[in-house]
Amino acid sequence: MKIPTPQQQKEAQANAHRFPSHYTYMKIAECLEAERNGPSEAVEQPKPPPIQCRECGTEMDEPDEVLRALCSNHGFVCEACEKKAEEARRLAWERRPLAPWPSLWPERAILDQENCSGEPLRLAKVIEGLLADGAMVGLIGDRGRGKTVMAAWIAQKRRERREEPGIYLRAADMFAMLRGTWDKDRDRGRHSETEQGLMSRFRECEFLVIDEIQERGLSEWENKILVNILDHRYASLLPTLIMGNLSAEDLAANLGPSISDRMAQTGGVVECNWPSLRQPGTKPYTKEQRESIQWSHCPFTSNGGLGFRGREMQLH
Ligand SMILES: [Zn+2]
Known part of the structure; x- marks a missing residue:
């Protein structure tokens, strides 16, 4: 040369x-x-040697030396085998178990969803559609209209999509939990969460249901906390359902102008105006039915902390 x-x-x-x-x-x-x-x-x-699919052995010409070297180092997979692997991944994803219920979800509502039908079921489907990214939906109506059951139905649909069911809690409990973190002498074993930790859970969980909103005190502190949580959720594109036994006007007054405006823009308020569904003498649930519910050990998530998606990510 x-x-x-x-x-x-x-x-x-x-x-x-x-x-x-x-x-x-x-x-x-x-x-x-x-x-x-x-x-x-x-x-x-000289004609370069063909590259071989590491799965099925199919040979393919690859004239580019650099690509050929890459394929032989990392193992080349042909298009047919790539598709097969993709399908296997999809099937494995679909066969994943449903996320266990975070323990704050009411057992009765979970079991009652079996009987969710007619108008409540129709509206639950409407609300599920409204609960898009960052949407806030209000669900109002008198006691016994099945609002909590509708929320459980929506959470169940999330589970069936292999999503985290989300956090359910009553407004008064939410504020009591936050106040509970101020007590320096509290039992650290049971209530080890800090106020900031709890706030993060409420701001960041994949779906948040706040029930009995009419039962909260309307203090300045509560208002600030509520606005803060809902603002974060709106900004992070996370859906929220707020339920209460009050009129649309009272709900707007309870939430304040900024949140009720946002609710009107993103989701809206749905009213349950059917007669009470609670009938005297309904059969109690059997032991088998009650034991069929899969519970999480965590009040907020399906697995102690990371959430269902977090757990999936750990497995891979
Ligand atoms: Zn192949």
Whole structure:
């Protein structure tokens, strides 16, 4: 192999973009020379060996040296095998178990969803549709209209989509939990969460249901906390359902103008105006029915802390 002349070097430099990046100027000069001499006198390039699918052994030509080296180092997978693997991943995803219920969800509402039908079921479906990214929906109506059951139905749909059911809690309990963290002498074993930790859970959980909103005190502190949680959820595109036994006007007054405006923009208020569903003498649930519910050990998430998605991510 001869040393390229300065003229050949210049030419090689000008043509370098047409050749693989690891080619030396000497090699490019040779190739250019071969091109000039025409195909008849071109340097006989040995045909590169084909690359092999590591799954099925199918051979494929890959003229680019760099790609060929990459494929042989990392194992090449053909398109058919790639599709098969994709399908297997999809099936595995669908076969995942449902997320256990965070323990604050009311057992009765979970069991009662079996009987959710007619108008409550229709409206539960409407609300599920309204609960898009960052949407806030109000669900109002007198006691015994099945609001909590509708919330459980929506959470169950989330479970069936292999999503985290979300946090359910009554407004008064939410504020009591937050206040409970102020007590320095509290039992650290049972209530180890800090106020900030709890706030993060309420701001960041994938779905938040606040029930009995009419039962909260309307103090300045509670108002600030509520606005803060709901603002964060709106900004993070997380859906929230707020339920209460009050009129649309009273709900707006309870939530304050900024939140009720946002609720009107993103989701709206749904009213349960059917007669009470609670009938005297309904059969109690059997032991089997009660034991069929899968509970999480955590009041807020399906697995102690990371949430269902978090757990999936750990498995991979
Ligand atoms: Zn293959």
